[in-house]
Amino acid sequence: MREFAYLRAADVAEAVELAGPQGRYLAGGTNLFDLMREEVERPERVVDISRLPLSAIEPLPGGGLRLGALARNAHVAADDRVRRRYPVLARALLKGASPQLRNRATVGGNLLQRTRCRYFYDLTAACNKREPGAGCDALGGFNRTHAILGASPNCVAVHPSDMCVALAALDATVNLTGPDGERSVPVTGFHLLPGGTPHIETVLRSGELITSVDLPPERPWHGDYVKVRDRASYAFALVSLAVLLDVRHGRTVAARIALGGVAHKPWRAYSAEEQLVGAAADEAAFERAAEAAVAEARPLDHNAFKAELARRLVRRTLVELAGRS
The missing domain is CATH 3.30.43.10 (Uridine Diphospho-n-acetylenolpyruvylglucosamine Reductase, domain 2)
Incomplete structure (x- = not known):
């Protein structure tokens, strides 16, 4: 160091x-x-910044909830309001790390997690994210855990957070303070795809600080967070999934689907959501949505299984949630 x-x-x-x-x-x-x-x-x-007064979890006018950037992941997951009104977030946090890490990790820090790509951490490997213009050894290397969606010839790393996948499904908002004042950014636009600049991972400007995350007012969703990993103990996702589903009178009124472990950022499957809204809440519609969720997948040499895994995970979770409705 x-x-x-x-x-x-x-x-x-x-x-x-x-x-x-x-x-x-x-x-x-x-x-x-x-x-x-x-x-x-x-x-x-x-x-x-650990001693700044940014750890509160507070109600918002209109029914939402504000999570302070320094709120510990363990405290957010255990908060009764989060568990009752945003259970998909509580479940994502509980599956995201060991208890010891949850007791230290914060909301803001979770948003800023960097990839766990082995080539990113290996200083002897070529990595455009670590050293722009160096190349990407993951492209021709062992890329089993890497991206199948939204990647580029410059980077195929994936974002590791579980919490952020749930926040993407919830359409949360990130609040920032910087040299130019305060601003808010939708969490779905906070992280960037790699393109030609994989070292630029978020829309944060120089010196900007995350101060809080706002959750929108609750809706009559049925939701779940599902994570598939190589071992049951603490591990990063091969594929994870946050789904929110509103089914009334046998038809889907609204749907949110976000995938983790498959892209450089939490991946909202907008095309899959469009397939569902207005359609009958049946297995045929869920199969179409699952196909749409991975239609743009471009697997690498060692991770083609991720596309099929994600497809099956989306379909199965939709069926289960519709059953609860």
């Missing part, structure tokens, strides 16, 4: 001022410390 300046901010304004273009914010540190220890990231300064 290289030397860096450690600074502690007294408030949000000071944190933004201290960070500057070469700084990183420190909250739980569950990902940042790993990256710094392996010298994947080498920030000149680290700004400790």
Whole structure:
């Protein structure tokens, strides 16, 4: 680990001022410390925001819920309002990490997790995300866990978060504060696809700090979060799925489908949702939606199974949720 300046901010304004273009914010540190220890990231300064008053979980006017950026994943998952009104989020958080990590990890830090691609962490490997223009060894390497949707010739890494997949299905909003003031960004637009700039992972501007995440007012959804992984203990998803379904009188009124473990960002399957809305809530419609969810998949040498796995997962989960309706 290289030397860096450690600074502690007294408030949000000071944190933004201290960070500057070469700084990183420190909250739980569950990902940042790993990256710094392996010298994947080498920030000149680290700004400790862990003591800022950003950990509250508060109701919003109109019925939504605001999650402070420093709210611990364990606290969010255990919050009675989250469990009752947004169970898909609580389930995603509980499946996302070990209890020890959930007790340290924060909402804001979870949004900023970086890929667990082995080539990204290996300083001897070519990685455009770590070193722009270096190439991507994953393309011709062992890419079993890599992206099948939204990838580019420059990067096939996947986003590792479970929480973010649930937030994408819920259409949450990320609130930011930076040198130019405050702004809000839909979580579905917060993360970026790799394109020609895989090292630019989010829409965050220089010095911007995540302050909170807003959940919209609850709807009469039936929802679930499902995660398929290589082992039952703490592991990243091969494919994960957040589904929200509103079925009335045998027809689908509204649907949200978000996939994890398959793309550079949480992947909203908009075409699958369109297949469902207005259609009969039957197995034929669910099969069409499942096919649409993976229609754009472009598997690599070792991960073609992900497309079929995702298709089956979408279909099965829709059938189960419709049954609950």
